[in-house]
Amino acid sequence: KKLKFHLASFDMVVKERTTATAITEGTWGFEHTKACFRDDIISFVKALKELFTSFDQCLIDEVTEVQNVFKQIELAVEQHCEEKNKFQNNMENVLHENDRLLTQALSVEIMNVVVHDNVKFACLNMDVCAHCVTIESELKKDFIKKECYEMLL
Template sequence: MEMAVEQNCAAKSELQSKMESVLKENDCLLKHALGVDIVNIVVNDCMKVNCLTVDACEQCVTTESELKTDLIKKENYEMLLNQYQTLEKHCISLELNNQLNTEIFQRDNVSSL
């Protein structure tokens, strides 16, 4: 009977030892898994930041392109406006010249009669 008790104690001790070994291995695996999760979280966050940066850059490029187009349109508008104003002045000058010539012609016609 004592022998059975000693064998039982030895088996129990061996089982506890194996259990502790399994628990230590489990702890190591959990630490490794947590480490991998943390690395994944950091990598995903970095990717999100990079994606946001790329989106912001795309928006800046689009805005810059639109501004260049607007600037070209403004330059064209200003050029056309200047040309119109020049033509308008020339037209007024021609109208005044024509009016003056008409008056001179009428005066000469009246005086020759």
């Protein structure tokens, strides 16, 4: 806005100083040109220079701010990549540990099945043996009775 205002005022000054009336009236001499430069053009150029310097500084500040924001974004992305890699490593470790525990649980389950079957088989053998002992003792009783009976006869 300032630049537009200064350019418009400079244009007006140049038109005013270079119109035909100024030339015909005889004011377009060296002194007039010197005064015009001293009063209008030099101050306008100084104001324009200050405006461009201010614009340059604002532009530099803006670029610096964008660079700082970009660096912060790069750092954040880098940090998130590191965190993602750590998380993936932890996840792999958890999965390996899970596989190990699952294998261990299956091994324990297989051992339990084998032990249970062995105990069950041993119990069956004991039941058979107990049955055999019962039958044997009954037979002994029968033999004893028979011997006693034969003796009595």
